[in-house]
Amino acid sequence: MVAAWSLSPTVSVVNDLIFIALTIPGIVFAALASRTLSGRRRMVWVSIAIGLAGWGIGQVISTYYEVALHHVPFPSVADAGFLLLPVGACAALLFFPVDRSQSRTRLFLDGIIVAGSLFLASWVTILEPLWVSGGPRRLAFVISMIYPLADILVLTIAAVVLVSASAGHRLSLMLLTAGAACFALSDSGFAYLDATDAYGSGNITDIGWAAGLLLISVAAVAARDGQDDERDSLALPGWTSVWMPYAPLLFAGIVAAAQPVPLLKTPPVLLVTGLLVVAVLARQFVAVRENRRLVATVADQAMHDPLTGLANRALFNERLEHAMQLHEREALSLAVVSIDLNDFKLVNDNLGHLVGDDLLVGVARRLRDCARKGDTVARLGGDEFSILVVGGAAMAERVGGRIVAVFEEPFQLSGHELLMRPSIGLAMADSDNPDLAAEELLRRADAAMYSAKRARFRGVQIYNPDMHLADEQHFDAPAPTPDGGGAAAVHLLGRLRQAVDNAELTLVYQPKFDLRTAEMVGAEGLLRWPQLDGSVLGPEEFLPLVRRHGLMGLVTELVITRALDDALAWRQAGVDVPVAVNLFAPSMANSGLPATLVKALADRGLRPESLVVEITEDLFLGRLEQTRMVLEQLRHNGIRVAIDDFGSGYSALSYLRDLPIDEVKLDRNFIASILVDARAAAVVRAVVELAHVLDLTVVVEGVEDAATAKLVRELGCDVGQGFYYGQPVSPEELLRLAQRPASGTTAQ
Ligand code: C2E
Ligand code: CA
Ligand code: CA
DSSP states (O other), rough: OOOOOOHHHHHHHHHOOOOOOOOHHHHHHHHHHHHOOOHHHHHHHHHHHHHHHHHHHHHHHHHHHHHHHHHHHHSHHHHHHHHHHHHHHHHHHHHSSOOOTTTTHHHHHHHHHHHHHHHHHHHEEHHHHHHHOOOTOOOOOOHHHHHHHHHHHHHHHHHHHHHBOOGGGGHHHHHHHHHHHHHHHHHHHHHHHHHHOOOOOTTTTHHHHHHHHHHHHHHHHTTTTTTOTTTTTSSOOOTTHOOOOOOOHHHHHHHHHHHHSHHHHHHHHHHHHHHHHHHHHHHHHHHHHHHHHHHHHHHHHHHOOTTTTSOOOOHHHHHHHHHHHHHHHOOEEEEEEEEETHHHHHHHHHHHHHHHHHHHHHHHHHHHHSSSSEEEEEEETTTTEEEEESSSHOOOHHHHHHHHHHHTSSSSEEEEEEOOOOEEEEESSSSOOOOOOHHHHHHHHHHHHHHHTTTTOOOOOOTHHHHHHHHHOOOOOOEEEEOOHHHHHHHHHHHHHHHTTOOOOEEEEEEEEEETTOEEEEEEEEHHHHHHHOEOOHHHHHHHHHHTHHHHHOOOOHHHHHHHHHHHHHTTTTTOOOOEEOOOOGGOOOTTTHHHHHHHHHHOOOOOEEEEEEEEEEETTOOOOHHHHHHHHHHTTTTTEEEEEEEESSHHHHHHEEEEEEEEEOHHHHTTTTTOOOHHHHHHHHHHHHHTTTTTTEEOOOOOOOHHHHHHHHHTTTTTSSSSTTTBBBBBHHOOOOOOOOOEEEEO
16 A cells, blocks of 8 residues: 555555455454454454454455445445444453442443543544534534544443453453544545545545554454453452543643644534543542442451451440440440351361351351341451350350351251351450450450360350469460460470370270170270379360371371280280270371271280271261272171261261261260250150160260169160279289179279
């Protein structure tokens, strides 16, 4: 075009053919983009492809005219094809995914500013002269006006969509907009030249169309790599929204400034200028209001936990402080409920952090349902939650009770069914303690929660003053944080590591008795950690650390070695008491376990029946299949398997049927109320009968008195264990007990 700076017919035809060729990559890339995308984004490129096809057909028709008639009539059917492109472009732009959180008022005002500016610019340069000279060729004039006006519409929509598009779509949208702008320039040039009868194919203005077609093709290619980033919680408007509406305004200003003054005084110019001034002022106002709202949102987010949306520690402390002031001044009663998940770290370690996050969100939702409107539910960190309950003791306990209840349901997490247990502590600030500090109230709730955790207590632990004392003895710190933080806990962990390395942990044995013959039929090994000062720590005090810090494997190894060594010693002394060991739930998914146990037994020449493995049904962590395989191998090798703490969990009955086991140990809490509650006794009886049908031995744990012992025997339990029959004792002491002939009195 540039070289042959003339309107010779050959150049025109070559030029037309080039245009037809140029639409092809555009259509192909748009079609490809629409195939790889989906939903609204697919429709964008379908519309573009249709528009381009229309334009291409228009071009074919006009080329035909040019070749056959040596003259392109205007208007003609070709224009119908050409006009399909702005229609398709508008549709495409409207299909672009936009960020819905942005203010519609501002988008609307932006639209007015852009449209007004573009109209102004094209009015003073092209439309006004056309209007004046339009005279006789009415239809041609109207059609030639449609092109620039359609372009203004496209560009306006493009600008508005560009402002609100999410970042991932911005590149292809910008290219598309640039293409539309090129078209707009050429269309305007065409309209102008046509009106003055100076147009012929091959004119310099055609370059805009060529560039536009190429830009649209590139936009289609770019669209395929566009990312969706929908997860931005706080949608920050892009920089585009800052300069976009003003760029066309500046452009219009510059164009208008170059015009003679009388033209600027014509009514359309004055009217549109006035409109623009109003729109800009209104937009300014809207922008300021939006900023204020944004600041408020940010302030709000600073007070909330981003994962769960609950109050964070800062907000909780603020509310607590405020409530404590009311407590002091107006004797308002309030309570803090501290909640910490048991074995949350197991979930994180075994199922990954995403599942852990899902779990926390689910927990947050349930906790929110437990509280009333005015209460504050907060996540203080990790798996630590707190609820500030305004109201008396009855209210606080009701909230606590609801928390216990909502955790009865297992959580459904990406294919895993997980039963999580919380430890719950409650502390009150009521008329009995008028000048309690907020900090102290929190500390008390934590102490109660921690005490619940140690006792594996399933209910709501209410604070009592002994709790701090207990903590101070073992941890030298007022309230060790449950996630193992704090200098004292770190110190304890260090000593524990040493104790495990030096095999300082020991086992005591609690005997089990056949309830009919009163014969000792086994002994359960229970871990102890003797301290330098002569005191002894129980498992509840250090097993959480073992679990949390990856010491489970070492501890299990130590326990098995000790238990089998002791069993061997007993046998050498002439008594054959099977020994039971407790295993951590995750060990059961370890496929090497059966072989290790078999070897340990064989090394000592012990029969596999000398070993019972106790597992809790607490938490199989969705690894039920793996656990089942391990269990099957254990039993296949003759090692017995017992389900521990039965009746304290949730899906217990189905485990009885589904898991390959030999023994079921009824939990202390499960049988606690059978003496006073006939219904509880009936439930125990039913479970015993079911277990017997499944050929399982029923062991009853934690029997503390003669009346219970009598009743459990009547209910059909096979084996008894508990303080009533015998305390946990040293291996030597157990040997002495076993050597005593069964007197028949112990078990009755
Ligand atoms: P568990 O397996 O249910 O063990 C029974 C617990 O109940 C023992 O507490 C025992 O001393 C206590 N107990 C026995 N009879 C009575 C009774 O009549 N009344 C009451 N109130 N309690 C009774 P301990 O030794 O503190 O063990 C607590 C838990 O620690 C065990 O519960 C077990 O889950 C875990 N544990 C103990 N030793 C080991 C071990 O070697 N490995 C693993 N993985 N866990 C262990
Ligand atoms: Ca046990
Ligand atoms: Ca137990």
